Amino acid sequence: MNDPGLDQPAQQAAQDVEKNTGEQEMDEAECEEQDFLDPSRWWFASTACPLIAGTFGPIANAFSICALVEKWRVYMPPGVDEGHGEHIEDPKWLIAVNTISLIFALTANMSLLLKMARRIHFGFSMSVTIVGWFMASFLLIALVAVASTSTFRIQPMEQHALSQAYYYGIIAAGLYFIIASLLIFTVVGAHLGHYPKEFRLTSSQRTLMLQTVCFMAYLLLGALVFSKVEGWKFLDAVYWADFTLLTVGVGGEYVPKTHTGRTLLFFYAIGGIVSVGLVIGSIRSLALERGKEKMSARFMEIKRQKVLASVDGEERTIKLGWFEKTKFSERGLSEVQRREQEFRVMRRIQEKAERNRRYTALAMSSIAALLLWLIGALVFMHSEKPQGWSYFLSLYFAYTSLLTIGYGDYYPLSNSGKAFFVFWSLLAVPTLTILISNMGDTVIKAFRDLTIWVGSLTVLPGENGVSSTLKIGIRRLRHGKLYEGGTEDNGTTSQGASEQQLLDRLAKNVEEKELGLAEKAGEHGDYLERDTHFYHFVLAKEIRNLMKDMNASPPRQYTYQEWNYYLRLIGQDEDDASKHRRPKIDHSRKSNSQPDLGTADDGGNSSWSWLGIKSPLMGSKTEADWLLQRLTAILEKEMEKMRSPNAKKEPPPISMADLRNGQGSSGSEPDVVRGLKKDVGDAEVRRRGNNAM
Template identity: 30%
Template structure:
């Protein structure tokens, strides 16, 4: 059996739990097909009940709306019925596979066959009508029914191609044959079917009550349920107006449910397959660049290891940063910016070696482009401490969150502009005879329709424009909704934050805003502190007046920053976005206790209570490194392998503080869990409490 990248290329069974590949083909394609299938059926029904040719008044100079239908041949109607039956059968087989009633290997080939037949039959009818009974211009043209058939055949063919891609991935062994649909995916399929059933059924009722043709009734129902309301069609009878109450109310409910399900589905796909991959690449890049000591630094750069003649001297040299830099200076130039270490290797001039000091001042000879590309220029991350790796992971999380927001906004904007500009182009061409639209006018019309304004000064009038508008508008609604949601989470949120900041500093000043600003910007705080010190040195220091009791220090020294009104940043570690006290300290003052087992058990109970409270925080709370260190101590103290205090004293063993059993930027990092940090910590603390209680029972 052959394999590709570690995955078998043979078909996989129903109970195969190996990792999936081709996530779009395995997950997105079946749901896309299940949602566009009902739309194809609605279009096919419209093509069946409508004549495919009409006669225009005034010898072809009249509007398309005033055309009179021409009876279709009997073979066209029968073939159209067969096509609709095949399309419905394919959709039913797909649904039966989703619910596990029919096996994948049986249901999907039959569904593909049915949809291909449906598409082929419609295309054959269209070609036969064009060859044998075409409309006679200029008095006769194709009706909306014909163009509904064209769109239906396209959707059937598109769905069958997507299912073929899905089967290709299955035969290559990229995923199993079972679709484990979650609740959101099942809901999306059911709500889409209900919406299109309601749309098609409502069009039939309006057709009977108002005397519209079914094609016009379908267009009217679509415009009504999307709340566009161009005004070119309106109910005239009491029955039509009364049914509009029910139709509009339930239609908006069904539409809202479909849009909500599509938004959740798109967000879940993005989070599982795009955002996670971006975070994975960022972590891999960080791990690939991270070094914790000089030995790793030399190994990464391909430099010779330092001779270890004296272990004590080597340890002292490793602890001294300046000596470490000077020992490596003979190989190249190092630049330290924060945690980033950039190394540029010295290149001897004219191929001759020279001393490190001379190479630093020697001008490099001109090299070819290939030699420049081979020139070593490494950028590494110096992460010597556990806290450094924790902060690096926090930085990855923050960068990923910002990237997620702006990536989603950019994708929604791109989809919106493509839909807007492409739709304007199509409407400019389809309405050329009826309205003689320019492209700018078409852009204006699409903008009014996308935002559901519906002035009514421009509306589709042609037999091709109305069917295309139905499909275009139904695709536009979820795209516009997702765009609005992404704009709210990025642009609107940033605007609100800027408004609050402006109000805090101007018309509605908030107490402590200066202190918070200086605490968040330590560089500005340090600059102001130094400036105040220079100012006092310039004008001279003045001691307290002994005669003034209010200026007595009572033996306590007051810092310069406090006297000058500059409050230093607090040193108590806080988690981001919350003002809770550290977990190891309860809200009330607690006595200082040694880290005995009984003391840690009491701290464990306090921590469980505090973390349970954090579960209600919105946004979810993120803990600082110091809090994680305390959590780790409380989780580990009850382990079965933990030594007692007497055993530690006898064996001379002592657990290292802040030691964790995971790598903060590794695959087992708790910061990569699908649940909130508070929930993850609470689970581990409860497990620790259970182990402690079990130990007490064993002792008794």
């Protein structure tokens, strides 16, 4: 007998919990949608600009130090080139202004790092950082302008030149101006309310900045040590340390000649190569982690909008590409057929958008690497005119340096060439890293697939023979895929693996318990109780299966029949039109008719279309992650209902009768349903065997 004083409050509390859970899920969905649309909402200003500033700021600081520690003018006696000239003392005002510029730059960089560590306020930090870098840039620009005049340069001009420090000052001034200008975009976007007034950087992005600081400090300290050991000028040692740590090895006169220097090289080179490897790993991780994700989201949304705009109401077609059209009309279709039509169109959009993303990223990184090569060669040609370098010879040197071949037959001797080489080679690290990463997604992958396919035709034929392999290869070529391969990425940490094993064990225990309760309820004729426990068994079973798919590489993509089954489990049956957003096509517009599928929701409810922005195929989450999150939430709700004695009992969306009778309107039976039937049958056999013992 229920207590009348507690019944109503308990029901109200249950309703409040369910309401709050629903609102939380809607908020999470809105956050996911906002994050997915982020590329079109100032992502570059909120994330990329601070990352570039935080990475190139320490490099600019290092160049400022190089511009300060050495004299700006060089005297060249007869028969001596500028690289071996005698330094002339600088005016005191130049040293003072140069020092003030470095202080402004270091203060700006420290302010930025403190803001990223959330130690100071956004507005104050950005003011100090932007003003500091602009002041450092303007002061260096003023010094460079004065140093370029005949008043500063001693006559006769033929016997005097500008040192490497002068050219380092030019590079530092340019970097300060660029990164300060980029941060202005960050401040403008924050004040306009496009994102919070904070840096949205991940731990890997902050790690890249820290690794850059450590690498530049390691390079300068090593140069200082070797300049003392080998008797080199400091900036010549910086030039040597750069081509040594980047494994270019251009050679020339700057090689360790003392036993002390050669001994120190054993340790210094190893530490530098490890530092460069860490930086390259972080850059590659960022290119794949954030760059790939954001580009995919952008290309997906652009392609989706173009496809939706191409609906032809008269011909009842939709254009998926320049030479690809397919039928698209809701007339005479059942709800499941209409939804499956949307699903197939969206899956095709997904494939085309990803292919466009891969080749666009490859084209952009290839152009960047090509420009770095061609422009670098142009600069070397002008800087090394005294050596008589032609443009072709400069191309040859730049090419062998970019690929770290380093024959050592040609190398810069001028002060401008050495300073530019240090900056140019450091810029090549992220450029070539991103290029190689993009090639891994396209050219290298295609070559690998071609090699496997050719091997299957020749020395390593497949199980079905050469003719079958050839037919499969031709069919896949028509769809843009030569080899369909995928490996399970088991490179998880031991902690993550143990957690997954624990969750898998818990889910297995829930399965066995709920299936046993279902059978007992069925024996007593309580079919609602039986189906409820059976529903819990199915949820736990599918959660275990989805957890296995979470680590699949490439990410697992489910068929429409599988989606139909999973959506039924979470109460979004594809047969139920009331739970879906329907396309609204104005047939009076004829060929310009277009379905209204692009909005976020429909009248404030959580319905969605496969072709809408809330489609599971649109978000940044994998399909397994999307389903796992919702199945887990449903199972938690169901367990909460079981614990509440006043909870209203309703028939679950799936029952034992449904399993035995098949899926009905869902079409062909998916593999997950066949697997579920087998698991239930095996469990019943085991239970009967245990009871008989």
